[in-house]
Amino acid sequence: MSARGIRRVAMLSAHTSPLDQPGTGDAGGMNVYVLELSRQLAAHGVEVEVFTRATSRHLPPVVDAGDGIRVHHVAAGPFEGLTKDELPSQLCAFVRDVLRVEARHDPGYFDLVHSHYWLSGQVGTVLRERWGVPLVHSMHTMAKVKNAALASNDRPEPVGRVAGEEEIVRFADRLIANTAEERRELIDLYDADPSAVAVVHPGVDLGVFTGSVPDDEPPLIVFAGRIQPLKAPDVVLRASALIDVPHRVAIIGGPSGSGLDRPTELTDLARDLGIADRVEFVRPVTQAELAQWYSRAAVVCVPSHNESFGLVAIEAQACGTPVVAAAVGGLTTAVADGVTGTLVDGHDPADYAAAIRPYLADAAFRREAGAKAVHHAESFGWDVTAERTLDVYAAALRDRAVARKESR
Structure with a gap:
């Protein structure tokens, strides 16, 4: 258990696994973010269970990704050949299997849900209501922002994504923005409650990305x-x-x-x-x-x-x-x-x-x-990211506790 009393977090990364190689397909900076944040949270005494969609029948249902981190490969839709745009139709199956995992344990197994990207956020809104725990959401990218700066030969994000993001903003207990600019975009474009949006910068693994070698020639x-x-x-x-x-x-x-x-x-x-x-x-x-x-x-x-x-x-x-x-x-x-x-x-x-x-x-x-x-x-550093994320978790839990007390 962490110093803030947080025992276990359900981390949702529905459309891409933190175990995938970044740089191709749908794997990129968000994969790195989810895995590195999970490692730092585990180092702070928080157990993290990551839920992601299985993309191969050969993947084991559960992978231990380090001390205190488990990755669940959830069966939802065809294993291969399903694009990110087709995933919304499989979210009900994803929710079902996540609920099954939680049902094997005593009530209150998870203290909160942290979802990443709008597809996971849709799942998170259901789990929030079912489990009675706070939902913390990280957008990573937003449809309205992407469509406003679209490359000339790129496809716009669908209206369904816009509606989904608006719903997540309404239901999430806390929103984590990567920068002050993203916080402003959430407030101005999505009408987010300013008091519910916290800025937490992503990190970098300073043990891996370090040092230099002599300059190549030609540069x-x-x-x-x-x-x-x-x-x-x-x-x-x-x-x-x-x-x-x-x-x-x-x-x-x-x-x-x-x-x-x-x-x-x-x-x-x-x-x-x-x-x-x-x-x-x-x-x-x-x-x-x-x-x-x-x-x-x-x-x-x-x-x-x-x-x-x-x-x-x-x-x-x-x-x-x-x-x-x-x-x-x-x-x-x-x-x-x-x-x-x-x-x-x-x-x-x-x-x-x-x-x-x-x-x-x-x-x-x-x-x-x-x-x-x-x-x-x-x-x-990712340690700073984790500390500030834990502060956001703690604030969401405090608000939920106050709301429960007032509803009695």
């Missing part, structure tokens, strides 16, 4: 993330074509979302731009391997159209590598503009080329920014 630009229009990897390639300093580019990740519709788009683009000889496409890698790529890079580029936070930016900075990123969402918090990297308004490749070039051309300049980046990233 290296790294993009890491899912290959889809939202993440704008094409901007990195187009910017590279405009930079006159000798350099190389590594695009690390796999296709996801609408990017699955055009699996050869980036390789075709590199060829058409005449830069195929300087570009390396790398399949998703482990966290330790990713840290090595960051450390070798002269600069990491994050030109996303929207990011609720941008873990890639913090991870890269923890490795001593400056970041050039879009001035959107949580990236404006993750990157200290003009200190640890450069923020760029819009998505014009010429602007990114201008921002990236100094880091390639001037080794002393990038080393100075990299040293400041390490210091900046040190304040984003």
